[in-house]
Amino acid sequence: MDNNIFYKDAARYWANVPSTIDGVLGGFGHIADIDIAGSKQFLDQLLSIDKPPATKRALDCGAGIGRVSKNLLIPYFDKVDLVEQDEKFINTAKQSIGDDSKLGILYQVGLQNFKPQEKYDVIWCQWVLGHLNDYDLIGFLERCRQALAENGLVVIKENITTSDELEYDDEDSSVTRPVKLMLKIFEEANLEMIRTEIQTGFPDDIYPVHMFALKPS
């Protein structure tokens, strides 16, 4: 598939999705609270490892309307930056988070073209990496690795196939990867997995959602 078409189709899909929790979660707004609870548990574990990340600055990648920033990252970190390519989602994120001094820089750009400008303790990527092809995903993760502060971690929370195959969704122009391919991509990006968990409490008829914590290898 032509890369330009893959990225353009995804941008067009999200441009037509309403700026709501249900919109960014593809009709699964009702799982938002369980999702955040699972993420908090995972983040708490990461903050209590030997040599944990600091809590000065986090980055929310593919931030949508700022759901993860507002409910998960801002309560933990002094400053949270967002990267999101859709203009209306960025505007909703600003409104929804409001006049919070913890809200940092909002970058309106695709992750395939994003070059971090700051150092981050945690870079959180959720339900977005299926919008990058393997080549761009490796490049993006390499740039994330270089943008980590001391003891910093990249956290990935994504749908994972139950088959060994990559599955393409032509509705939103994304792929869902098998765990084996994710691990290979982490290795290529010189990232080492230090912890992984599968989110519990989600409906049975959706993809399993895996969380991965990665440090520079």
Ligand SMILES: C[S@@+](CC[C@H](N)C(=O)[O-])C[C@H]1O[C@@H](n2cnc3c(N)ncnc32)[C@H](O)[C@@H]1O
């Ligand atoms: C399923 S939503 C998830 C939003 C948010 N991470 C959350 O969990 O609430 C996917 C988001 O990724 C954004 N997106 C899609 N392709 C992207 C890309 N190439 N770069 C950055 N953001 C992208 C969409 O605009 C949308 O906001």
